[in-house]
Amino acid sequence: MIEVKNLYKSFEDKEVLKNINTTFCNGEVNLIIGQSGSGKTVLMKNIVGLLTPEKGQILYDGRDLCTLSKKERSLLRREMGMIFQSAALFDSMTVLDNVMFPLNMFSDKTWDERKKRALTCLERVDLHNVGQKSPGELSGGMQKRVAIARAIALEPKYLFCDEPNSGLDPKTSIIIDELIAGITHEDKITTIVNTHDMNSVMGIGENITFICEGRAEWTGSNKEILSADNKYLEEFIFASDILRHLKQSYDKDNGKAEK
């Protein structure tokens, strides 16, 4: 479980995050949603410690990231896996070496065992026979899957994904979403996903935090989100006509016809 308490962050004179309070649950897919520029990436970077907040606490099962010593922080980091918006694979290494990298760095297993673990992770994300290729030879969707494999190689307790399906077609996005959700449930990971894709929200959002202009405006699940009573959230969800029509017919079915 990760708790964010009274978090503030600004750049120079621009306040980006204003008093964020939210909880991300264990074994669930936690989503952070919001418009482009609302501060999702900044929030996630604060949570993983790539940025330092001005004020506030980030508790990893009770351990406050901001007050940990360097050593403790680097130990905590080994329990984290992260998938970046751009996949961020090491382009000087082959795909297999990429997945083996965290193992080579931190595991005391033999080379054979490490290789086996890496191959298992690649199989888990449905990649076969790509180990010897370099990341540049893979498609965007495959790169994302390699990034997932690398992130889960050390069996993390916390998994972070910054827009895992940006730049992917709807079908591939769903495959990636389902992979993330599947891994989360199987291994009881605390997963946080940044997204503005409504397909992901409806598909895998078990615990959703909606960010608007740096404030956490709403939290709830995908079952509650369509009937949520929040002006900003409604504007965000029903930005497209198709969804607006869906909502109208949904409301009609439930006897709440408009007008």
Next chain:
Amino acid sequence: MVSIKESLQGLGEYVLLIGKAISVPDRWKMFWKQYVTEMFQLGYNSIGIVLIISFFIGAVICLQIKLNIQSAWMPTMVTGYTTREIMLLEFSSSIMCLILAGKVGSNIASELGTMRITQQIDALEIMGVNSANFLILPKVLGLMTIMPILVTFSVFAGIIGAYATTLLGTTSIAELNEGFRYEFNQWFFWCGIVKAVVYAFLITTISSYKGYSVEGGSVEVGKASTSAVVTSSIYILFSDIFLTNMLT
């Protein structure tokens, strides 16, 4: 123009980054692997350019002195003697490192800069790897290790270049032999090595700093790469004056 405050801030960031880079590696096995790779990348791959440039500079210095400086009242060994001292004292250490700053510096800055903007450095940090240590230390130690070898090669290539001019008939091998052996001071050779090792440190750390601290996109990577070459060249020239003064 860069203000004093900015340059002081830059210096502070540089010192902090190098401090972070110079620490005990997380995993020695990975360090050795990187170290050997970098020695190969930065050093071994530069041997060609070092040999070619040193050969021609050696030849041209020898020719210039023979044709334009040497006159009847000077002993004949002057040409060989001067060529040797120029190679040992300045060319094979300082000038060669200026050339290497162009090759190695831009290489390091653009590699690290690209890793920064494609979030590969963030990915290392998230895993709990000390990215500065993992990426920078092997480059610094790698080039510092291989630099004495490059200097030695450069000196020899220069001498061979000088001998090659005998084919043109301006000097004779006997004359050059006499000059090359005249009052040879071994310390000059070691001076060159010490200087070059210092320059290797400057080139790798400055370029790493420039690349590692890139913010933005490909334009910034390009700028960082240029700035790495310019800045390390300037620092090489400055420290050349101090080192020359100190060592002799």
